[in-house]
Amino acid sequence: MSRPSHSRSNPRPRAPAHVFAALGDQTRLLLVRKLCGGEPRSISQLTRGSRLTRQAITKHLRVLENAKIVRCVRSGRESLFEFNPQSMEELKQYLEFVSVEWDQALARLKSFVET
């Protein structure tokens, strides 16, 4: 795993807002939970047990696909969806950057008020 490349005082990189936004929905969270085990699943499998229609589930899957949280892979005539762990790596790196950024800012504040 590569550490985010940044030096002191670099501006904060873009928040992976599309990932945050895509995850901010109960139906999509549920879909990600079903997929994060790694096993690709069909739309039918993902619709099973849901009160939503196949069309509605497909729409949510497309949102997740656009945010690169899931990938669509074809198996014969069927579309399967699988989880893309890289999207979570992006979130993790962002939060790591924010954390380091605050450490540096607070260290500057400390020397500013203590001298």
Next chain:
Amino acid sequence: MEHRIEKRIELKAPVSRVWRALTDYREFGEWFRVKLEGPFVPGQVSRGHITHPGYEHVKWEAVVEKMEPESLFSFTWHPYSVDPKIDYSKETPTLVEFRLEKTPGGTLLLLTESGFDKIPSYRRDEAYRMNEGGWSAQMKNIESYVTPKP
């Protein structure tokens, strides 16, 4: 479970000194490395730009939330970007809070940045527990960054 970054730092300076460094826009700019256009006013937008050489074109924008003297200073902001084409309003806004407490040695500063709560709370999820795949480790890493340290 709320996801947030929390930092605590002991400062060998009186609370009044730290309060000024946080809320006087010129002093804030000194250590935060931002040139602000004017004083912080609750409810109002604070604008400026980064002063670090090479990044002067980067804007700084925040909305001041609370200024409770020598106790709490908070603002919300949209994490900024060097790309002028990006619409900041679509970025996830986060809330930054500075809380001050008097200590025998000076001031305890508690900083939190929250609003990362869109990150799903998988740990409590049954389905997730059944799926101990490679990404459970990743989620633990994420949580180590957003869970307050004791």
